[in-house]
Amino acid sequence: MAELVAYIVAGLATGAIYALAAIGFTLVWQTSQTINFAQGEYVMLPAILILAGVSFFGLPLWAAALLGGLVFVAVFGAGFKIAVVDPMIRHGVLPLAIATMALAIIMKEGAKDFFSSEAQTFPSPFPAGAVDILGVSLSIQHIAIIAVAFIAIGMLQWFVSRTRTGRQMQATAQNPGVALILGIPVARMVMLTFAINAALAVLASVLVSPLYLAKFSNGEVIGLFAFIAAIVGGFNQVRGALGGGLIVGVVDSLAAAYISSSYRLAVPLALLVLIILIKPEGLFGRREERRI
Amino acid sequence: MTRFTRAGVLALATTLAFAVVGPATAQERVKLINVVELSGAGATAGTQWRNGIDLAVADINARGGILGRQIDMVHYDTQTNPGNTRAAVQRAIDEGTYSVLGPVFSGPIGASMQIAQRAEIAQIVGGEAAGLTRQGNQFLFRTSLSQAAAMPKLATYLKETVKANRIAIVWVNNDFGKGGRDAMLPELQQRGIQVALDVSTEQGQADFTADAIRIRNANVDAVFVYLNEDESARFLLAARQQNVGKPMIGETTLLGARVIQLAGEAANGARGHVGLSIDAPVPAFQDFGRRYQARFGIASDHNGLKGYMAVHMIKWATERMGRFDRKGVADTLRGATITPQMEPGILITTRIEANGDLDRESFLAEVEGGRQVIRSTLPMIRP
Known part of the structure; x- marks a missing residue:
């Protein structure tokens, strides 16, 4: 039983990272009705930028993290909206989705060519080792990741549902036309959504890189699992992305433990197919109907 | 009749000079x-x-x-x-x-x-x-x-120095990892060492938490880690996260400078056989x-x-x-x-050797304080 709890906690920690990335899918979907296929690279790149700040500019880690995070949010949050979404969305959702695929390749190859193709150590903000809780040995980092991710997602939920700006964001996501008539600054709300997505990616990057090491190819796995998580949970709900992330993380952990690491990717994919067949809107998603 | 200008003659001379010197330089x-x-x-x-x-x-x-x-x-x-x-x-x-x-x-x-x-x-x-x-x-x-030369040395080390009777093997499921595991199994069997847990992992695998928990809970005396560089470092980090308090034994890669650099303190205590080392x-x-x-x-x-x-x-x-x-x-x-x-x-x-294999001295080593420390030198197989 203690072993099972350890696997579940480990899965929740990984799932919390997937959830942060999956929320990005949800936010972009809500504002532009498209899928950002560069979402995995959004989680990969901030760690690389932070390390570049340390090695190229000699900044202390905290300053590099602050600067790297701000640069990332500006370039890949606001910049992404201005340079990629705005020009492409006029031509439909598909060109935009393809543009995000191109962006993913550019981010990955850029990280490889301008920084390093090798894995790099990324310092953990939390101590290493494990603690015994009710007879179960649990990783301190995992507990911290779960706590930080939940606090971040909780704050996001609070912001979206309890603040004026958050409600304006929700209105924009639900019906931009009506929101504009009601005097909501739709363009600013969309920009804010993209900035929040980038900020969550920075957080996920800082949390996961000490465990996975910072490497240009990290986005492939994280992006895939986050995508599965978003579909399993429900693409149009933040709570769906959260639930989906946690479920996929736990399923992945249990698959690695009780089946084999070799088949661990197959199990979440099987779950994905099952959800699409049984509940296409996702476990926590809202059914959407569109007139074509 | 063709008229040669001074510039034309100069250009012709330059071309001829390159034609003569060029191939000589390439040679x-x-x-x-x-x-x-x-x-x-x-x-x-x-x-x-x-x-x-x-x-x-x-x-x-x-x-x-x-x-x-x-x-x-x-x-x-x-x-x-x-x-x-x-x-x-x-x-x-x-x-x-x-x-x-x-x-x-x-x-x-x-x-x-x-x-x-x-x-x-x-x-x-x-x-x-x-x-x-x-x-x-x-x-x-x-x-x-080759693995065929290195694994007998490592199996002997496991038996005689580590005193291991039951071990877990963590290996990467590619030609390198599978070859190493297949070369190691008969050597372990010959020395009466039982493989109590056989953990196959994937090349490029990022998360080793579940594997580390399995090993922590297994009744084994040591862990034989046979992964590529990045994966070795990630595994050591995960093992430290999960308090896997068992000796980590490896063959060259686990004790390599790059793995030590990536894994940091998590690499301390890893030991085994190394074919080549700048610390030898x-x-x-x-x-x-x-x-x-x-x-x-x-x-x-x-x-x-x-x-x-x-x-x-x-x-x-x-x-x-x-x-x-x-x-x-x-x-x-x-x-x-x-x-x-x-x-x-x-x-x-x-x-x-005639088949392209090598024979040379090799070393037993341990990671201490973030550095590889050579414990002893093993002779060539056929001195």
């Missing part, structure tokens, strides 16, 4: 192409191998080259992809490489070695999978001990390690040493023949014993 150079993993899962190993080669080429060129010819070095990135590796080896041969260097990962070597064999060009590789030299390829040469009590290794560090700003692992030795194997064979002969390189290397007196760049006495 004074020799082209070597390195086909290696500079991105993808093998980037860490491949980058070290490339750096070692670059250092060797700089040294050789500074001393006048091979038989007076300077080396032109070209590197092609295989992206750790067997298909790309095949294409790159073919391209290297088409572009007239004198010998093929690389790759490092055993899978891509296995997929591409027939191409150099067909062209009758020596291919000096970094792979350790036992199966590579069992296919009768007369043109393939290792730069490290061999002055030439240590000197190489210092110069590598000075040039590249990082510590060399065994792959850096392998790359350095690979170029010097070609140099030695060519100078031994006294001429540039592509096919002759393989013929000369096969069955040779190269000592540092004969070729200082070989760094340590190395015997090349």
Whole structure:
């Protein structure tokens, strides 16, 4: 039983990272009705930028993290909206989705060519080792990741549902036309959504890189699992992305433990197919109907 | 009648001069192409191998080259992809490489070695999978001990030094990992060591938490870790996260400088057998390690040493023949014993078996305080 709890906690920690990335899918979907296929690279790149700040500019880690995070949010949050979404969305959702695929390749190859193709150590903000809780040995980092991710997602939920700006964001996501008539600054709300997505990616990057090491190819796995998580949970709900992330993380952990690491990717994919067949809107998603 | 202007005569003279001097200059150079993993899962190993080669080429060129010819070095990135590796080896041969260097990962070597064999060009590789030299390829040469040579030493170490009777094996499911596991199992069986937990992992795997928890809860005396560089570091980090308090035993890669750098404190306590190490009590290794560090700003692992030795194997064979002969390189290397007196760049006495395997001294080591510490030197298998 203690072993099972350890696997579940480990899965929740990984799932919390997937959830942060999956929320990005949800936010972009809500504002532009498209899928950002560069979402995995959004989680990969901030760690690389932070390390570049340390090695190229000699900044202390905290300053590099602050600067790297701000640069990332500006370039890949606001910049992404201005340079990629705005020009492409006029031509439909598909060109935009393809543009995000191109962006993913550019981010990955850029990280490889301008920084390093090798894995790099990324310092953990939390101590290493494990603690015994009710007879179960649990990783301190995992507990911290779960706590930080939940606090971040909780704050996001609070912001979206309890603040004026958050409600304006929700209105924009639900019906931009009506929101504009009601005097909501739709363009600013969309920009804010993209900035929040980038900020969550920075957080996920800082949390996961000490465990996975910072490497240009990290986005492939994280992006895939986050995508599965978003579909399993429900693409149009933040709570769906959260639930989906946690479920996929736990399923992945249990698959690695009780089946084999070799088949661990197959199990979440099987779950994905099952959800699409049984509940296409996702476990926590809202059914959407569109007139074509 | 054609009228020659002064400028026209000058241009003609310049062209003729280049026509005469150009080929002569080209004849004074020799082209070597390195086909290696500079991105993808093998980037860490491949980058070290490339750096070692670059250092060797700089040294050789500074001393006048091979038989007076300077080396032109070209590197092609295989992206750790067997298909790309095949294409790159073919391209290297088409572009007239004198010998093929690389790759490092055993899978891509296995997929591409027939191409150099067909062209009758020596291919000096970094792979350790036992199966590579069992296919009768007369043109393939290792730069490290094969798994068949290393695993008996490690199994003896597990039995006699670690006193392990039940162990867990964590291995990467590629040619390197499977070859190592398959070479290790009979050696363990012969020594009465039981494999209580057999954990297969994937190349490029990022999350080892579940594997670490399984091992923590298994009733084993030690863990034999046989993964590639990045995965070794990630596994050690996960094992530390999960308080896996069992001895981590590995073969060369686990104790490599790059893994120690990536895993940090989590690498402390790891021990086992290493084929090559800049920390070994061999002055030439240590000197190489210092110069590598000075040039590249990082510590060399065994792959850096392998790359350095690979170029010097070609140099030695060519100078031994006294001429540039592509096919002759393989013929000369096969069955040779190269000592540092004969070729200082070989760094340590190395015997090349008829099948391309190597025999040389190796070492037992442990990671202490973020550094690899050599505990003892093991003799050559056939001294």
